[in-house]
Amino acid sequence: MTLTARRSGGLLAAMLCAMTVQPIAQTMVVPILPSLAGEFAVSASDVSWVMTANLLAAAVLTPILGRLGDLHGRRRLLLLSLLGTVAGSVLAVSTHSFALLLVARALHGIGGGVLPLAFGVIRAELPPERAARGMAMVSTSMGIGSGLGVVAAGLLMEWWDYRAVFWLLLVLGLLAAAAVALSVPADRGTDREGGGTSPLAAVTLAVWLCALLVAVSQGNGWGWTGTRVLGLLSVAAVVCALWLRVESRTRHPLIDLRMLARPTVALTNLAATLTGFGMYGAYIVMTSFAQVPQEYGFGFSATVLIAGLMLLPNSAGNLAAGTLAAALIARRGPRTPLVLGGLLGAAAMAFLTVRHGSAVDLYLAGGVFGLGTGLAFAAIPVYVNSAVPPGQTAVANGTNAVLRTIGAAAGSAVTGAVLAGDTVAGTASPTLHAYQAAFMITAAGFLAAAAVPFAIRSRPVPVHEEIS
Template sequence: MSEAVKPTASAVKPSSARVLPALILAMLAYSVIQTAVVPILPSLALELKVSGSNITWLMTANLLSAAVLTPLLGRFGDLRGRKPMLLISLGGLVLGSGLAVATHSFSLLIVARVLQGAGGGVLPLAISIVRDELPREKVTGGVAAISASMGVGSGLGLVATGLLLEHWDYKSIFWMGLIAALVAIALVVVRVPKDPVTDKNGGADPLGAITLAGWLSALLIAVSRGNEWGWTSTKTLGLFAVAAVVALIWGVIEVKVKHPLVDMKMMARPAVAFTNISGLLIGFGMYGSFLVISNFTQTPEKLAHYGFTASVLHAGVLLLPSAAGSMIAAPVGALLIGRSGPRLPLVLGGLFGAVSMAYLALRHSSEGDVYFAAGLFGLGVGLAYAAMPAFINGAVPAEQSGIANGMNAVLRTVGGAIGTAVLGAILTGDTIKFPPQIAALVKVQLPTLDAYKHAYWITAVVCLVAAVVPFAIRTVRQSAPAAPVAQSADAPHPTKTSA
């Protein structure tokens, strides 16, 4: 394994107040635009004159692009420098948003969403920059703030969509993403220094990149389209089979090549492997809960005898406490990590998610129930997302930080795709049977209340499993570093996870 090129002892670290705002805004710009289209997919289908099944490609294409590009950008950041790759990642967000603003074509809008998926690289690159650039005592808080910003931005995206649509059309959402990304680029250029840690002895792995893209594409398309095609259809099962075979080939390639895209030995370390499992489960819960809660609140109460007949804006406001909870979780998570390591906040994150979803399964008749559950769930997501990079950074060398955190981000995305597909299948599989005269007036099928309860309980169980997984990671107390030079690139918290 090649050693990272470390800064000299005399190198002056920039203050967190200079670097962090640029990185946090970059993370917010991506996460806001990723989820902003979720509550308006039905109206976009009417606007663009496409079917309800085809409109979901606006989310599928974005998730697929992010899943493929995130680890690639993270690895190239390790090899060629994090700041240039961060600018390329944000550049994809700018190009995608600009194209979405300029076009009225559904096909080009899908291309725009693919370009926006490049923004997924912001998370691993920003975490690596914080680890490289900030003073040691500031790293834990900085990483927690950036990672929790994913949950904050996702919640804010739902609210921003409602606010913008009150006054303008759907293109205003992409204008928002364009402006935010341009501001983020300007701040990154001015405030983020050239990073000192690059893997100069590493190399590219084109075959590994192609096979990684292949199995992720097959898996995410199968998961995202399974509801439409049928989970036992030839297309769905065929894509799952392709994903399994190509993933096996990818694993063999990564073990054999001299400079792998992903070091499989690194991925097999308990601290990395079990953290990635938690990431997949928490991603399932976060994306799935947004879908279920948003749909539940927008259900017409007079027809279904549940829900709040909420507008898109009202539904977003009901989910706003999730963003507030994730915002609060960043400093709390950093404090807990600094005192006892990342296990406690990761466990609490899963527990809070489980309790909030179980609460909604039992109590859902008032808006106060949704506010409470959304806030608690957001707090849990923020704590979990703050803890995951701390676990990973404590187990991998600095020159592998980008790809390690990139793969964790990929698994969060995969978990989100699985969560929305599974919970969507539950909701569409148990719908209200209206009398013929009413059914003729109802444009969409409405899930039964029991379907929503089942979705809440399943999400609660998944989050509970995520709370148990961290106990499989052994944590030991880290000894004090021998010299200031080594300290600057060490793990960002006082505990070290076992390899």
């Protein structure tokens, strides 16, 4: 049963509030990594685990929390996800141990469960005519939150120390949890035949995802042909095969492999992976390019704060994408915004390959790139939800989010390797040729994502035709 228009407006506002917290938690630490390295007396390579710990926890827990929400009720799992962010922030502001800081960042990763759970709530609770717009807005809020997180952290570091960043995240987490508690009705789950979950499936999923993401995230620092990276990739392959075997034989799988094998779901997951590759690769190369000293003949000598501010057009593009995507989906279905999103992302990165002499070029490309990723990510859940029953909404979108994370880690690693492989003589700064190559690689990722929807033959069910 759906809610009245007034109550559904409050619910959607709560979902947007909750969804914005998670990307802010991911990106807010980027400007403060040097400060954290100094505060905790660790190396630059060690402090990168502040990002990696969050990435690993989010990747592992997102599909698990989505599945548990389908089984036992999404409201309580939403609150658990947000309280993980709160607990992590409390620990981060109070600890003087780097090990405990990593635990705090892992607790922040519990917030990754908000995305699939929010989609499940929207599909189940919002009036059908508002569901498409709601999903589009929640999807695009990820990009908005990512940009705002970097800017907010840069501003806070101008006046206070790194703890101010975690204090802000603590407040945002509490506000989001309160909004969910007040606006989201209690539910008992929708997967009535799902039974329980397999602990072995959860453990093997966690092991192979962690091994894969650590290898990809640390490959540039450890060496891609080194023993540690190759060993982790081997572990990931073996345990993934074991996980597939466990899931295919258990009566109540954590992730239904038959669902993943459906062409619409599989191809949409591929599009999400490629879009994640392009998006995070673009973030890396654009912010790095802005900070290159102008004495090298390119770049803008931007501080971390200014580089973050240069991403604001990206957030503005994401914001505009929410309304545009909902209109396009209602009139033409999800294929148009997904294709258009990839094309816009590719165009923005290709533009920077040839035009990068002015900050205006970066602002323009950022706005177009943000509009493109916003359109793509708004269309993706519509495709996924059209191919799965309501009882699998959260876990299906959670799995999609994990594959997006894998794509993001790969995009960051590949662009990082390209930039590190060609540097200005006597410095660690990448050359202009390296940046141009990185721009083209991210453009290729977006272009590949734009091609995928043409292989999806089934007609997605419009959101207003679904039975909530």
